Amino acid sequence: MKRPFYFEETKRFGTLGRAGIIHTPHGDIRTPAFMAVGTKGEVKYLSFDDLHETGAQAMLSNGYHLRRQSPEIAEAGGLASWSTWHGPTLTDSGGFQVMSLGSGLGKVVSYDRAELEGGASKNGTVRIKATNTAHKERLAKITDKGVSFTDPFDGQPDFIGPEESMQIQCRIGADIHMAFDELTSLADDYDYNVEALKRTEKWARRSLKEHLKHRDDLGYHQSLYAVLQGGRWEDLRRSTAKKLAKMTVAGTQFDGFGLGGAFLKEDLGNILRWCNEELPANKPRHLLGLSHPDDIFVGVENGADTFDCVAPTREARHGKIYTRDGEINLRKFANDERPLDLDCDCATCKAGYTRASLRALWKSGDPDLKRAYWRLASIHNLRFIVRLTEEIRESILNDNFETYKTEFLQRYYH
RNA sequence: GCUGGAGUCGUCUAGUGGCUAUGACAGCAGACUGUAAAUCUGCCGGAUUAAGUUCCAUCGUAGGUUCGAGUCCUACCUCCAGCA
Numbered sequence: 001m002k003r004p005f006y007f008e009e010t011k012r013f014g015t016l017g018r019a020g021i022i023h024t025p026h027g028d029i030r031t032p033a034f035m036a037v038g039t040k041g042e043v044k045y046l047s048f049d050d051l052h053e054t055g056a057q058a059m060l061s062n063g064y065h066l067r068r069q070s071p072e073i074a075e076a077g078g079l080a081s082w083s084t085w086h087g088p089t090l091t092d093s094g095g096f097q098v099m100s101l102g103s104g105l106g107k108v109v110s111y112d113r114a115e116l117e118g119g120a121s122k123n124g125t126v127r128i129k130a131t132n133t134a135h136k137e138r139l140a141k142i143t144d145k146g147v148s149f150t151d152p153f154d155g156q157p158d159f160i161g162p163e164e165s166m167q168i169q170c171r172i173g174a175d176i177h178m179a180f181d182e183l184t185s186l187a188d189d190y191d192y193n194v195e196a197l198k199r200t201e202k203w204a205r206r207s208l209k210e211h212l213k214h215r216d217d218l219g220y221h222q223s224l225y226a227v228l229q230g231g232r233w234e235d236l237r238r239s240t241a242k243k244l245a246k247m248t249v250a251g252t253q254f255d256g257f258g259l260g261g262a263f264l265k266e267d268l269g270n271i272l273r274w275c276n277e278e279l280p281a282n283k284p285r286h287l288l289g290l291s292h293p294d295d296i297f298v299g300v301e302n303g304a305d306t307f308d309c310v311a312p313t314r315e316a317r318h319g320k321i322y323t324r325d326g327e328i329n330l331r332k333f334a335n336d337e338r339p340l341d342l343d344c345d346c347a348t349c350k351a352g353y354t355r356a357s358l359r360a361l362w363k364s365g366d367p368d369l370k371r372a373y374w375r376l377a378s379i380h381n382l383r384f385i386v387r388l389t390e391e392i393r394e395s396i397l398n399d400n401f402e403t404y405k406t407e408f409l410q411r412y413y414h
Numbered sequence: 415g416c417u418g419g420a421g422u423c424g425u426c427u428a429g430u431g432g433c434u435a436u437g438a439c440a441g442c443a444g445a446c447u448g449u450a451a452a453u454c455u456g457c458c459g460g461a462u463u464a465a466g467u468u469c470c471a472u473c474g475u476a477g478g479u480u481c482g483a484g485u486c487c488u489a490c491c492u493c494c495a496g497c498a
Contacts, residue, residue: 037448039449044449060448062449065449092448096448096449097449100448100450105450106450108445108446108447108454109447181448227448260448262447286448287448289448290447290448292447308447310447310451311447314447314449315445315447317451317453318445318454329444331443332442363440367452374452
């Protein structure tokens with residue numbers, strides 16, 4: 001049952017937007033789609049029945065976090081069967097940890113200009129006030145060869161370069177892999193981004209080369225996406241997109257593309273447009289790590305097909321609940337007997353939980369009740385974002401995207 | 415009634431002569447974007463201010479000792495334990 005991997009464009013809108021289907025060995029993904037993040041092979045506090053009920057079509061896990069379990073996963077036949085999720089999967093390369101355990105260690109990956117206010121410098125480029133973590137404090141140190149990681153929990157060292165990342169990912173055996181990349185932070189300047197981008201491009205070639213050796217080891221075809229970096233600079237973004245789109249090893253190219261970076265919200269649309277105008281239309285594009293509704297709309301209209309993000313689940317655990325009328329902090333609803341969101345079709349709302357009852361679970365001293373809250377709130381927020389992508393797809397197919405977008409955003413951000 | 419112990423900011427709590435009275439929880443406000451996140455930041459006696467301002471209050475109550483008292487002394491009140 002070797003099913004090939006390919007992207008089928010169902011409908012185009014605007015210049016870059018589209019709805020389509022990604023065919024993978026473990027099933028189809030109808031796009032635009034949101035993939036749930038299950039870093040270690042499961043979404044925190046959710047069963048796979050819960051996850052299926054959110055409508056999520058695919059799960060994203062992480063090669064870095066699963067590196068030590070990868071032999072056992074291979075033994076079980078790959079991530080889909082090992083995890084018992086059984087559907088389409090994607091693994092990140094560990095590239096995000098190059099930043100989150102390195103230059104961005106201990107920092108919030110902020111995308112809001114107000115937080116970073118530094119004004120514009122003389123030549124008109126944005127000056128960012130964000131700072132990088134001191135080199136000696138980092139748990140990820142970069143050389144051209146690869147990255148030396150120190151495990152945040154047990155302090156064990158690991159060296160991961162493109163070859164190691166591909167070997168790990170091919171043992172994990174997700175349907176889609178990411179090339180090993182270096183994510184720069186908002187504090188990195190143009191010159192550093194030039195250097196980092198060269199490295200990411202070299203790593204992409206090495207990733208592809210190594211990937212080809214192992215991609216069929218588990219008996220089905222594993223695909224590889226290249227990751228586009230280049231910060232907020234048009235020349236870097238366009239050049240890397242062109243380069244990676246054409247990159248060939250032994251006659252083989254990348255199966256799709258990851259759109260990466262630490263984005264300033266206001267730059268997101270342009271950056272995606274620069275990338276996607278250069279990328280071939282017949283391959284899928286995954287926008288890495290974003291899922292706030294406004295970001296999803298910007299992503300879709302600029303050609304992104306799939307998304308993933310920890311925000312729906314993390315924010316749920318922290319009390320931020322998504323509703324069609326905007327985000328609410330559950331703390332304030334101790335006496336509110338309405339559901340989290342009116343007319344919501346998630347399992348939590350359908351089961352009759354009210355804001356007050358969920359808040360009570362959340363604030364309970366009982367660990368079991370807290371866990372119940374984390375699960376129920378995560379289900380709600382995940383369903384909210386998954387449903388958003390379903391409705392966006394629907395609106396594209398019905399030539400109704402602009403209207404749907406305007407109505408949704410006005411109501412959500414009023 | 416006697417003996418012993420204890421009363422600190424909503425709750426618990428540190429503090430036995432020294433200048434802004436700890437810390438935790440609760441509460442309040444905010445953050446979170448390819449998960450070091452069961453996390454993080456700020457506020458948390460009252461009034462006042464453009465302000466990180468100014469003023470006032472404060473360790474059960476009332477006195478006292480002292481340059482200085484949550485801390486020492488006296489009386490009272492309340493609570494707890496034991497004895498009657």
